Amino acid sequence: MPIAPSLVMKFTRTHLILALLLLLGLGLRFWGLDSKPMWLDEVITAIAAMGRQYGEIPTGRFFPLSQLDEFFTVQPGLSCADVTRRLIATSPHPPLFFCLMYGWMNALRPGENWVWALRSLPALFGVGAIAAVYALNRVAFSPVAGLAGAAAMAVSPFGVYLSQEARHYTLPVLLITLGLLGLVQMQQDLQRHRFRPWVWLGWAAIAGLGLYVHYFCLLALAAQGGALLGWMLLHRGQMSRWGWGALGLAIAAMFLICLPWLPIFWEHMNRPETEWLGLADGILGRLSPLLQTTVGWVLMAVMMPAEKQPRAIAIPSALLMLGYAAWLGRLLWRSGRNLWGNTPQQPALTLLVGFLGLVLLEFAIIVYGLNKDITLAPRYNFVYFPAVCALAGLLLAQLPKGVNARRVWAIALAVGIVSSLVVASGLGFYKSFNPLKAASEMYSDDPTTPTHIVVSTPSTQEIALGLSFGLEIRRRAVQDHSTTPIRLGFLPQPARDAAFWESLATMPQPQEPPLNLWVVGSSQMPKPSFPQQVRLQRPPGSRPRRIRCAIAPDETHHAANYPYQGYVCQAGVGRVSRAPILLPPRSDPAAAAAGGW
Numbered sequence: 001m002p003i004a005p006s007l008v009m010k011f012t013r014t015h016l017i018l019a020l021l022l023l024l025g026l027g028l029r030f031w032g033l034d035s036k037p038m039w040l041d042e043v044i045t046a047i048a049a050m051g052r053q054y055g056e057i058p059t060g061r062f063f064p065l066s067q068l069d070e071f072f073t074v075q076p077g078l079s080c081a082d083v084t085r086r087l088i089a090t091s092p093h094p095p096l097f098f099c100l101m102y103g104w105m106n107a108l109r110p111g112e113n114w115v116w117a118l119r120s121l122p123a124l125f126g127v128g129a130i131a132a133v134y135a136l137n138r139v140a141f142s143p144v145a146g147l148a149g150a151a152a153m154a155v156s157p158f159g160v161y162l163s164q165e166a167r168h169y170t171l172p173v174l175l176i177t178l179g180l181l182g183l184v185q186m187q188q189d190l191q192r193h194r195f196r197p198w199v200w201l202g203w204a205a206i207a208g209l210g211l212y213v214h215y216f217c218l219l220a221l222a223a224q225g226g227a228l229l230g231w232m233l234l235h236r237g238q239m240s241r242w243g244w245g246a247l248g249l250a251i252a253a254m255f256l257i258c259l260p261w262l263p264i265f266w267e268h269m270n271r272p273e274t275e276w277l278g279l280a281d282g283i284l285g286r287l288s289p290l291l292q293t294t295v296g297w298v299l300m301a302v303m304m305p306a307e308k309q310p311r312a313i314a315i316p317s318a319l320l321m322l323g324y325a326a327w328l329g330r331l332l333w334r335s336g337r338n339l340w341g342n343t344p345q346q347p348a349l350t351l352l353v354g355f356l357g358l359v360l361l362e363f364a365i366i367v368y369g370l371n372k373d374i375t376l377a378p379r380y381n382f383v384y385f386p387a388v389c390a391l392a393g394l395l396l397a398q399l400p401k402g403v404n405a406r407r408v409w410a411i412a413l414a415v416g417i418v419s420s421l422v423v424a425s426g427l428g429f430y431k432s433f434n435p436l437k438a439a440s441e442m443y444s445d446d447p448t449t450p451t452h453i454v455v456s457t458p459s460t461q462e463i464a465l466g467l468s469f470g471l472e473i474r475r476r477a478v479q480d481h482s483t484t485p486i487r488l489g490f491l492p493q494p495a496r497d498a499a500f501w502e503s504l505a506t507m508p509q510p511q512e513p514p515l516n517l518w519v520v521g522s523s524q525m526p527k528p529s530f531p532q533q534v535r536l537q538r539p540p541g542s543r544p545r546r547i548r549c550a551i552a553p554d555e556t557h558h559a560a561n562y563p564y565q566g567y568v569c570q571a572g573v574g575r576v577s578r579a580p581i582l583l584p585p586r587s588d589p590a591a592a593a594a595g596g597w
Helices: 005-030 040-049 065-071 080-090 096-108 111-140 143-154 157-163 170-192 197-211 217-234 241-269 282-299 311-339 346-369 378-383 385-397 405-424 435-442 460-479 498-505 589-593
Strands: 062-064 451-456 486-491 515-520 533-537 546-559 562-571
Touching (some): 005 143, 005 405, 040 080, 040 111, 040 460, 062 065, 065 460, 065 486, 080 096, 111 170, 111 385, 143 385, 143 405, 157 282, 157 378, 170 197, 170 217, 170 346, 170 378, 197 241, 217 241, 282 311, 282 378, 311 385, 311 405, 385 405, 460 515, 498 533, 515 533
Parallel strands (some): 451 515
Antiparallel strands (some): 062 486, 533 546, 546 562
């Protein structure tokens, strides 16, 4: 039977537009992919993806920053089991993403371009999620809604932010989107009284794999199951026994997939790294999650340079973001009000709205029931990001009468592209542990004055922090063709303890004074804990044997909750004041959030 020319034209046009959207999403995600510095969490990913271990980092001595190139080189010959064992010992994360990253880096062997290679796989997962949203909306609603949903994700600044992170967020976004696609198809099976085993078991496989990628996928899994179960209960008079049996079979299959990892999952839930992001006290503390959630929704659609900018830039940018969000939100609200209850896509719409509502309820329970304010970290909104894009695509595809749809689409697309470029250029979604500030203060291109940086590393998180500082300083030195001797060192003692300063005094170092010394303290280290003077050991055979370092005036700085202090070192012998005895540190939610779930 010949295919009608109009059908061929429609098919070609739809898929051509989809291809252009995928290319747009690809370009935005790979724009300046390696231009931003590697921050703490990405260094943690790099260590696992390279097949390296923290024990390979030398301690108790200074080493040149060029030695970092040796550490950030892929160690071949490891299996996923090897990567998993190392990850379990150092991090409360499931292993699948890190195994994939190791395989990716081992296959590429990128050499000096390893930062680009490390971030490219998450970026590709982000592009895959665009195609998955198209498939979701096409099956659930229509091809036009599919294209609109794909466009919403392609130009979302939040989507670009996630995709340019060498972290395990875009792979869960892809899996959650595919899970929602399977959920809609399961709903259609129930409506049509048919059973496609590959749909139900495919959903179970995707849901089960989510546990091995990111633990927050469990929130999506519970919300997906709850949304479908709630819809089935609302229509229980139309449900046959096989429908309930199929759901039970899918849940059982998912449980069997998760079963081998459940003991490790339980162990991870009780590790100290999961004690993070406490909810602030008081009325403002209780209301802040609501404000942060609203801001998170805005950032999915628009991002202007409003963070860490002069007021002349930040205030107009913030007003522009709020104005655009209000305009777009009003249009989507009108569209949703017209669609609800008056569309043949009502079952799928109910399912997606139910999923979104249940995830937000789960967030509220975690925030207000468990006192864990996960809204502080916008990245965790990845759990419901696919549903937001899918619903936005549906609402944009069916705008109310009287609205110039093409103008709305053009504005939304243009604002999204500009917002994504703002993110890709490093002007949005600043990291708590961004090494830019520390590197700009520690780095000196003066060839006559060496620089030493020593980092207190009582845990692996501080090692990753120190490595991120060293990587950014090394990048600047290479760009400037600097010949300044810059060395990095790690000491395992907390900088709050006198043992740290005693170890520093005997730490071998090859440079003659004068030199600059930077000491990076441990988390929540109060300012008075830095002594006014410290000592360094001179090179062998030098007289006098000690170098005296005096605290530099106005040189106490902070990267999030990690303080660092600058010293100026000269030859000489003198008594050194010891660090005062301090009270035990308070909990550090911002620090614990880095490298956390």
